[in-house]
Amino acid sequence: MLPTHSHSHLGRHAFENFHGHEREGVAVVGRRSMLKAGLAGMAGLSLPGLLAAKETAGGAGGAVPRQKSVILIWMTGGPSQIDTWDVKPNAPIEVRGPFDVISTAIPGVQFCEFLPKQAAMMDRMTVIRSVDCRFSNHEPNMVMQTANLAAEPRINKEAEKFPALASIIAKQRAGQSRELPPYVVLNMKSRSHVAWGGYLGHSYDPFLGNDVSKLFQLPSGLSTERLESRRLLTTDLDRLRRDLDLNGSMDSTDRFTRQAIDLVTGPHARRAFDISQEPDSVKARYGDHEWAKQALLARRLVEAGVSFVTIDLSHHGASGTWDTHGDNIPPYGGIWNGLRPLLPVFDHLLTTLVSDLGERGLLDDVLVLAMGEFGRTPQIGTQGSTDGRNHWPIVMSMTVAGGGLRHGQVIGSTERDGGQIQERPVTPGDLAATIFRHMDVPRDVTYLDNRGRPRFVIEAGQPMAELCG
DSSP, X not given: OOOBXXXXXXXXXXXXXXXXXXXXXXXXXXXXXXXXXXXXXXXXXXXXXXXXXXXXXXXXXXXXXXXXXXXXXXXXXXXXSTXXXXXXXXSOHXXXXXXXXXXXXSTTOEEETTOHHHHXXXXXXXXXXXXXXXXXXXXXXXXXXXXXXXXXXXXXXXXXXXXXXXXXXXXXXXXXXXXXXXXXXXXXXXXXXXXXXXXXXXXXXXXXXXXXXXXXXXXXXOOHHXXXXXXXXXXXXXXXXXXXOTTSHHHHHHHHHXXXXXHHHSHHHHHHHOGGGSOHHHHHHHOSSHHHHHHHHHHHHHHHTOSEEEEEOOSSSSSOTTOOOBTTSTTSBOIIIIITTHHHHHHHHHHHHHHHHHHTTOTTTEEEEEEOSOEEOSSSOGGGOSSOOOEETTOEEEEEEETTOOOSEEEXXXXXXXXXXXXXXXXXXXXXXXXXXXXXXXXXXXXXXXXXXXXXXXXSOOOOHHHHO
């Protein structure tokens, strides 16, 4: 059957409404809750299935694939292209915004003044100024993370079933590491910020790394021996079902559950997630900001064998910290009070991560992407604000580094006000094809929907020749 196609001024800080001292979501308050969080949230219902899928993938034999990976720095909410990488210094003030511009390492290319480290590193990066993000929305943030233009849950009831590109890669490269999950999300503030396994099943949902270092530190009195005793109790309770299972799948289930517990308590995973093992000089280099710590953790994970790490670069669980609608539309803030405080932190973590990967000889094997779900309006002052920009899915900018690709360039351009693509549109399919090429995943890979019909992941798109050569 053929695959089917679907179609300026200092003021109140923008973060003051985040209520950082208040509990949100699941709160771990005791030993029993800690055990549930550790084994259910991190290595529970989906992880044994993931390990089973790895067993199937690895059983075919053949060479272990080259250890390649992707780090997606997901700027949740949609960063303004005009106030970051696609500055318009000659446009009217209501377009160009309140920031000055600076030159970069590439003659004639300018960035926002609050990205000086990226400007200095421009010869090792690529900026894409013409990403066509029409159809993309957020809450959930699906289109750009799945490459499927129909993955918009607000208008398509099947949208959440489209698998994340990271989940597709996890399935294709399931045998790469048997000690770590292939798809990890760090700092997730809301389920709506990332794409999930969808039609592939929960086995290919992301492994959530929120507060993972705390989960690896077992509460006082709870030892790995006690975890093992609880596993043995589960085995005893399931004995009758296992005896009745004629095809032996229960034995396999027990084995994969045991592996899931081993992952939580095993030395390889513990080392990978434990940034305290980094030298003080490295930790100081990244800094104390929580986003920077996530970048360091992402580097440790890909170094250990994780295929795809997404960092939810946000502070709150609404639509995302980069959703700078205006100071009068909390908690987002506007361009000056909302966006400006984010840029130096982002500038530091991205350039530190790229430099660190390069110094460790990992940069050719690790593709680093920084992007959001869309850009923002060419004019400041939308929605009755004086300083914000609304959603703008017509075009956005993003950066690419590493992956052994050709860098030191700008791809595409926008018109004078930064609102329309002028040349070289880059689609979600093009981005996906480029990622798949890096990860050695076939561009024509398919998955089965709930009717058993194969569907293409990439319905239209080519690897970007400017990057891939």
